[in-house]
Amino acid sequence: MIIRHLALTNVRLYARLELDLPGGLSIIQGDNAQGKTSLLEAIYYLATSHSPHGTSDRHVIRWGAEEEAPYPYAILKADLQRRDGLHLLEIGIQRAEGNRMRKEIRIDHINRRGIDLVGQLAVVLFLPGDVDLVSGAPVLRRDYLDDALSQVDAGYVHSLDQYNRALTQRNALLRQAQERRIDPDELEVWNDQMVPAGVDVALKRREAVGQLTRMAAPVHRELSGNREYLQIVYQPNFDPAAPPAATYQMGLDNSRPPDGMDSADLQTAFRAALAERQRDEMARGMTLVGPHRDDMRFIANGIDLGEFGSRGQQRTAVLALKLAEVNWMRERIGDEPVLLLDEVLAELDPGRRQSLLTRISDSHQTIVTTTDINRFDQDFVRKAAVFTVNGGIVKRET
Numbered sequence: 001m002i003i004r005h006l007a008l009t010n011v012r013l014y015a016r017l018e019l020d021l022p023g024g025l026s027i028i029q030g031d032n033a034q035g036k037t038s039l040l041e042a043i044y045y046l047a048t049s050h051s052p053h054g055t056s057d058r059h060v061i062r063w064g065a066e067e068e069a070p071y072p073y074a075i076l077k078a079d080l081q082r083r084d085g086l087h088l089l090e091i092g093i094q095r096a097e098g099n100r101m102r103k104e105i106r107i108d109h110i111n112r113r114g115i116d117l118v119g120q121l122a123v124v125l126f127l128p129g130d131v132d133l134v135s136g137a138p139v140l141r142r143d144y145l146d147d148a149l150s151q152v153d154a155g156y157v158h159s160l161d162q163y164n165r166a167l168t169q170r171n172a173l174l175r176q177a178q179e180r181r182i183d184p185d186e187l188e189v190w191n192d193q194m195v196p197a198g199v200d201v202a203l204k205r206r207e208a209v210g211q212l213t214r215m216a217a218p219v220h221r222e223l224s225g226n227r228e229y230l231q232i233v234y235q236p237n238f239d240p241a242a243p244p245a246a247t248y249q250m251g252l253d254n255s256r257p258p259d260g261m262d263s264a265d266l267q268t269a270f271r272a273a274l275a276e277r278q279r280d281e282m283a284r285g286m287t288l289v290g291p292h293r294d295d296m297r298f299i300a301n302g303i304d305l306g307e308f309g310s311r312g313q314q315r316t317a318v319l320a321l322k323l324a325e326v327n328w329m330r331e332r333i334g335d336e337p338v339l340l341l342d343e344v345l346a347e348l349d350p351g352r353r354q355s356l357l358t359r360i361s362d363s364h365q366t367i368v369t370t371t372d373i374n375r376f377d378q379d380f381v382r383k384a385a386v387f388t389v390n391g392g393i394v395k396r397e398t
Helices: 036-048 128-135 138-150 154-176 184-223 265-282 311-333 350-358 378-382
Strands: 001-010 014-020 023-027 072-084 085-095 101-107 108-113 123-126 231-233 293-299 336-344 368-369 385-390 393-394
Touching: 001 036, 014 036, 023 036, 036 072, 036 085, 036 123, 036 336, 036 368, 128 138, 128 311, 128 368, 138 154, 138 184, 138 293, 138 311, 154 184, 154 265, 184 231, 184 265, 184 311, 184 350, 231 311, 293 311, 311 350
Parallel strands: 023 368, 023 385, 123 336, 336 368
Antiparallel strands: 001 014, 001 072, 072 085, 085 101, 101 108, 231 293, 385 393
């Protein structure tokens, strides 16, 4: 798929933008705080209906827009060329009465739900802060898996939403248990909703991590000059074959459920684990078992990069994951995702930098941002359409 035209109104720094984009490679150059990252964020928002920064929708609306309209708004549009034809994707955000936010999604001029965005525009985004995927909190890695799967699997979106809704209600009930005696049957109401959805989430995460590590390992070897071998290890909080706190073992394949266990068996085991931890959960007022506590680790040559890797090694691992995600999405949706890379060369040594540029120079639609175009070699630049952004105004260089 290719974004042929991007239109933004009142989005971050952009009061108004109409931008034609070519297929292949584009470089967006400009100083900091001029709108480079905001451009990538807008494309990501069109694909997922949320910001990659996890910020509120109201922060997407351009600062100062409230002075120009009774209710500040933002509009994002993309003309897409996919294998199945041309499509128009639109998202409108408006601040309504009471400071509430209202979002409207339209696909080919027809109002749609958020779940209908699945497969419409698939993107892989790398931001400098993504290095924290390796060394940061587990919630960052869970969010990464959720965002990736939610772009290609509507069933996953449904199961994740059902799980999170039930989890929220179950946690509220557990907090009440600290103030009053509750009937255990009250918990079963939410268990009945949470367990099947949670098993589906965990199984699909397992499968995705297995596929991604298979694709990322050769990319990582190339980026590291054949010096390192990468494993991405799934660590389910709930695993009948291992205690919840189990650490990774070299060679352990966590991409499949324990031998001989199907979904029904895993649901039975999940219920048993919830029953076993129920006393602790009531004491602490929260659910302690389930995929909302999953994790995954990045291991290179037997070393946990989150604990002992250098910043360059951590960045290389994330880049390998993101480049693998491009291939993974292609397999899942039968079309090429758009690759978005923000300041991708920072903290890479010359060898890793050159390997990365060689790999992406002939890729499908790829948009790269930089504060210094001289970081790229001339052959790479010659293959690209070059744009300059200054204060929310984008111009193509001739």
